Structure formats: structure tokens, C-alpha cells
Amino acid sequence: MxxxxxxxxxxxxxxxxxxxxxxxxxxxxxxxxxxxxxxxxxxxxxxxxxxxxxxxxxxxxxxxxxxxxxxxxxxxxxxxxxxxxxxxxxxxxxxxxxxxxxxxxxxxxxxxxxxxxxxxxxxxxxxxxxxxxxxxxxxxxxxxxxxxxxxxxxxxxxxxxCGVTTGVGAVLNTARVEPGASVLVIGCGGVGISVIQGARLAGAARIVAVDPVPDKHELARRFGATHVTAPEGLAALSAELTGSMGFDHSFDVVGIPATIRSAWDNARRGGTVVVVGAGRADAMVEFSAQELFLHDKRLLGSFYGGANVRHDYPRLLELWRAGRLDxxxxxxxxxxxxxxxxxxxxxxxxxxxxxxxxxx
Structure with a gap:
């Protein structure tokens, strides 16, 4: 063959x-x-x-x-x-x-x-x-x-x-985003778009998409982002939307130290940071012991969106049939x-x- x-x-x-x-x-x-x-x-x-x-x-x-x-x-x-x-x-x-x-x-x-x-x-x-x-x-x-x-x-x-289960699952299974939450998504490739769709399904009120490629901004809006920006515009947008307090849920869908650190820095105290991107084994991210203690954030990995495939595959297809998952x-x-x-x-x-x- x-x-x-x-x-x-x-x-x-x-x-x-x-x-x-x-x-x-x-x-x-x-x-x-x-x-x-x-x-x-x-x-x-x-x-x-x-x-x-x-x-x-x-x-x-x-x-x-x-x-x-x-x-x-x-x-x-x-x-x-x-x-x-x-x-x-x-x-x-x-x-x-x-x-x-x-x-x-x-x-x-x-x-x-x-x-x-x-x-x-x-x-x-x-x-x-x-x-x-x-x-x-x-x-x-x-x-x-x-x-x-x-x-x-x-x-x-x-x-x-893979991609849809990983992205939507990171929202629904790993982070368990609640209705009305604010969500930050760093990286708007196929999995990032699935995270955005998952946040929309969960009822997030604000979904901010970050990507350095301008062509991806309109695409992110199409799939549910309420705001889009390049990385250099994130601080100003966070100040506008959250008073610089940070987002309830922050998703890194890139998997490199700089974006993981950005996801952490832009989550609010007590918020949730979810690493979805698949990074290298030798790529190290640094946090101080004090900030881990003081900020009270949850730092979570999300492998395969925490999926139970026998439950989640049919559920995602039903959402597609219903027109709620594009x-x-x-x-x-x-x-x-x-x-x-x-x-x-x-x-x-x-x-x-x-x-x-x-x-x-």
C-alpha cells in the first residue's frame, strides 16, 4: 500500500x-x-x-x-x-x-x-x-x-x-471554564481555535485571542473571540478589560517558555493557567517560589484535553450537528x-x- x-x-x-x-x-x-x-x-x-x-x-x-x-x-x-x-x-x-x-x-x-x-x-x-x-x-x-x-x-x-478534542477538552475538562468568565488564548492555530470554540461553548463572556500573525485575528473572531491582539498589545488590552487584574482562565497553546510565562503573568490571582501547547523536553520555564505561593493560581497541564474519548468524541460530534461547534x-x-x-x-x-x- x-x-x-x-x-x-x-x-x-x-x-x-x-x-x-x-x-x-x-x-x-x-x-x-x-x-x-x-x-x-x-x-x-x-x-x-x-x-x-x-x-x-x-x-x-x-x-x-x-x-x-x-x-x-x-x-x-x-x-x-x-x-x-x-x-x-x-x-x-x-x-x-x-x-x-x-x-x-x-x-x-x-x-x-x-x-x-x-x-x-x-x-x-x-x-x-x-x-x-x-x-x-x-x-x-x-x-x-x-x-x-x-x-x-x-x-x-x-x-x-486530536486537535478539536485537545482544544475544546482543555476548556471543558481541564479548566472547567464557567459561564461569564474571562478567557485568554495565546496561539490561534488549529488547537487554539478549538480552545476559543470551547470557551464560547462554556459561556465565557470575554475571549481574548493573542497571535503575532495578523491574518489569524479575523479568523479568531469568526470562531468566537470577542477581542484579538498581537502579543505587544496584550498589556493594554488587559488593562482595558480587567483593570490589569488579569483573566480568569489563561491558555497557552504554543508550548514555549515565553508564551507559558505570558499566560501565567496575564492570569488573575486565584485564576487558572492551562498549558495546552506541546513543548520541548529541554524548554524550561522559571517561576519564583514566592509568586507561586502569593498568587494562588492553578497551573495545569492539559494532555489530550483530559478526554474520555468514548464520551467526548460523540459529544463533540453532537455539538457539531447542533451547529454549536464549527x-x-x-x-x-x-x-x-x-x-x-x-x-x-x-x-x-x-x-x-x-x-x-x-x-x-
């Missing part, structure tokens, strides 16, 4: 090959025929080493498709089912799952770094984050797919697999498999707005 292969970490382009095959389907696994995959900035982060990945490997972690084959022990899925994949399949039995934090389940996540999902000739090839959606087919644990209604377009479903507007371009490198190159431009979708 066709797949886009990352030959080594640090490569800026993927090699499109036609001689890739999946591993055999195990008793508790399924084979999925991928129909759409989002091109996410995390894929670039895997390629350049910002996020952990193995090479050779198949990048892509945001996808949807049709079940083609199920293992002998799989009972809840059948060939022909439409599904969304997840890069954190909840096993349902580990301590994290049992305490109600299935997004932190490490059972299948660890297996993703020890069990190759593909082969090219005799060479084992890993799937990024246990998936590898830049391939025409993939084999995953049965827990790694959530059945969806057949009438949901695959490109809409693919968005839910997913159609988040698709900037629909591409073919051969155009993956073009889409990745576009994401390297900070002016790139929303998601590229590859239809396989």
Missing part, C-alpha cells in the same frame, strides 16, 4: 512509498482503512524531535476510516464500521483508567514504542503515537478506535481525533495522499491558519 515514511528524525520531507504493509491483525486488534487524516503541527514536532517518535516510521495521528478486519477477540467492532482513531487508547483496567483519567493510560502508549505497526520489506516501521495515519491502512488495538455514525464525513471525524470551517484544504509534504511545508509557515486534510 501507499504510505508516507519518515526515514530518520530530522528529515524535513517524508518519502512516499508503495511497498509498505501493516503487521498482521492480532486477536484484540483491528485493521482500519484510513479515509481521512489531519495534518497536525505535532506531526512536524515528531519529525524534528520536539515530540518523541521512532524512525523509520509512519507519521500521522489524527484520522478516521472504516474497519476492514477485526481480531478473533474483538466484539464491539465489525468490518464496515466507521471509526475515529485515538493515539491514547484507554485499556479500561489500569490505575489511570480506573480513577477516571483514561487519557493518561500508558498501556498502549508504551507498546507504541516497542511494537512496530508496519514493515517495508524486512524493515520494521513504527507508527507515530501508535497510529501512522499517513498510510492507506493501519492496525491498532481495538480500544484505539471509537465507532461513529456512518453519515459523519471522514474529514470532520479526523479533526475530532468543524467544517476548520478545514482549510482537502488534499491527496501525494500532497502530504506540501501540507507539512505549509504548516512550517506561522501564517498557516487551520487544518490541512488528506483524503486517502
Amino acid at each position: 501507499k504510505a508516507a515514511v519518515l526515514n530518520q528524525i530530522g528529515d524535513t520531507k517524508l518519502e512516499l512509498r508503495e511497498d509498505v504493509r501493516t503487521t498482521e491483525v492480532g486477536p484484540r486488534e483491528i485493521r482500519i482503512r484510513v479515509r481521512a487524516t489531519g495534518v497536525c503541527h505535532s506531526d512536524l514536532s515528531a519529525m524534528d524531535g520536539t515530540l518523541p517518535a521512532l524512525a523509520p516510521g509512519i507519521i500521522g495521528h489524527e484520522g478516521a476510516g472504516v474497519v476492514a478486519e477485526v481480531g478473533a477477540a474483538v466484539e464491539h467492532l465489525a468490518p464496515g464500521d466507521h471509526v475515529i482513531v485515538t493515539f491514547v487508547p484507554p485499556c479500561g483496567a489500569c490505575p489511570n483508567c480506573l480513577r477516571g483519567q483514561p487519557h493518561l493510560c500508558a498501556v498502549h502508549a508504551i507498546a507504541a514504542f516497542t511494537s512496530p505497526r508496519f514493515r517495508v520489506g524486512d524493515t520494521p516501521v513504527f507508527g507515530y503515537a501508535g497510529l501512522g495515519t499517513f498510510a492507506e491502512e493501519l492496525v491498532v488495538p481495538a480500544e484505539g478506535a471509537v465507532k461513529i455514525p456512518d453519515d459523519v464525513p471522514f474529514e470532520i471525524a479526523a479533526l475530532v481525533a 468543524l467544517d470551517g476548520m478545514i482549510s484544504r482537502r488534499l491527496g495522499l501525494d500532497e502530504i509534504n506540501e501540507a507539512l511545508e505549509a504548516l512550517r509557515d506561522p501564517g498557516t491558519l487551520i487544518r490541512q486534510i488528506v483524503l486517502l
Whole structure:
């Protein structure tokens, strides 16, 4: 089959090959025929080493498709089912799952770094984050797919697999933004736009979007921001809207020390700071012991939006059906498999707005 292969970490382009095959389907696994995959900035982060990945490997972690084959022990899925994949399949039995934090389940996540999902000739090839959606087919644990209604377009479903769940979940699950709150969102890419939509869904009264790229400002307004500014205008806007007291909830959707620090500095005393952006392991953020004590702020990480995929995927699709979550507007371009490198190159431009979708 066709797949886009990352030959080594640090490569800026993927090699499109036609001689890739999946591993055999195990008793508790399924084979999925991928129909759409989002091109996410995390894929670039895997390629350049910002996020952990193995090479050779198949990048892509945001996808949807049709079940083609199920293992002998799989009972809840059948060939022909439409599904969304997840890069954190909840096993349902580990301590994290049992305490109600299935997004932190490490059972299948660890297996993703020890069990190759593909082969090219005799060479084992890993799937990024246990998936590898830049391939025409993939084999995953049965827990790694959530059945969806057949009438949901695959490109809409693919968005839910990562970016939308991460952004909306950071608001509803992690921060638990309350109606009437003031919200600051730093970074207006695809996940940032999802945070803005989540804040709108939660009933936030003021949603301030910050991004250095002017083209993203009108886009942020379209998806629910009440105010927009470049970073250098944030202090004046905070003074105008909050009397320089700061915002109730502040979201960093970039993941670098400067923006995380800005999110902290612009949250009010007693407010909540949520780090959504995926940063480098060696990127350090500095706080004084005194300010952590005196300011009484909550500093929270938000991995995968704190999602319970079996609950949150259907909930997000229902919000989309009701017209309260704009997913159609988040698709900037629909591409073919051969155009993956073009889409990745576009994401390297900070002016790139929303998601590229590859239809396989």
C-alpha cells in the first residue's frame, strides 16, 4: 500500500512509498482503512524531535476510516464500521483508567514504542503515537478506535481525533471554564481555535485571542473571540478589560517558555493557567517560589484535553450537528495522499491558519 515514511528524525520531507504493509491483525486488534487524516503541527514536532517518535516510521495521528478486519477477540467492532482513531487508547483496567483519567493510560502508549505497526520489506516501521495515519491502512488495538455514525464525513471525524478534542477538552475538562468568565488564548492555530470554540461553548463572556500573525485575528473572531491582539498589545488590552487584574482562565497553546510565562503573568490571582501547547523536553520555564505561593493560581497541564474519548468524541460530534461547534470551517484544504509534504511545508509557515486534510 501507499504510505508516507519518515526515514530518520530530522528529515524535513517524508518519502512516499508503495511497498509498505501493516503487521498482521492480532486477536484484540483491528485493521482500519484510513479515509481521512489531519495534518497536525505535532506531526512536524515528531519529525524534528520536539515530540518523541521512532524512525523509520509512519507519521500521522489524527484520522478516521472504516474497519476492514477485526481480531478473533474483538466484539464491539465489525468490518464496515466507521471509526475515529485515538493515539491514547484507554485499556479500561489500569490505575489511570480506573480513577477516571483514561487519557493518561500508558498501556498502549508504551507498546507504541516497542511494537512496530508496519514493515517495508524486512524493515520494521513504527507508527507515530501508535497510529501512522499517513498510510492507506493501519492496525491498532481495538480500544484505539471509537465507532461513529456512518453519515459523519471522514474529514470532520479526523479533526475530532486530536486537535478539536485537545482544544475544546482543555476548556471543558481541564479548566472547567464557567459561564461569564474571562478567557485568554495565546496561539490561534488549529488547537487554539478549538480552545476559543470551547470557551464560547462554556459561556465565557470575554475571549481574548493573542497571535503575532495578523491574518489569524479575523479568523479568531469568526470562531468566537470577542477581542484579538498581537502579543505587544496584550498589556493594554488587559488593562482595558480587567483593570490589569488579569483573566480568569489563561491558555497557552504554543508550548514555549515565553508564551507559558505570558499566560501565567496575564492570569488573575486565584485564576487558572492551562498549558495546552506541546513543548520541548529541554524548554524550561522559571517561576519564583514566592509568586507561586502569593498568587494562588492553578497551573495545569492539559494532555489530550483530559478526554474520555468514548464520551467526548460523540459529544463533540453532537455539538457539531447542533451547529454549536464549527468543524467544517476548520478545514482549510482537502488534499491527496501525494500532497502530504506540501501540507507539512505549509504548516512550517506561522501564517498557516487551520487544518490541512488528506483524503486517502
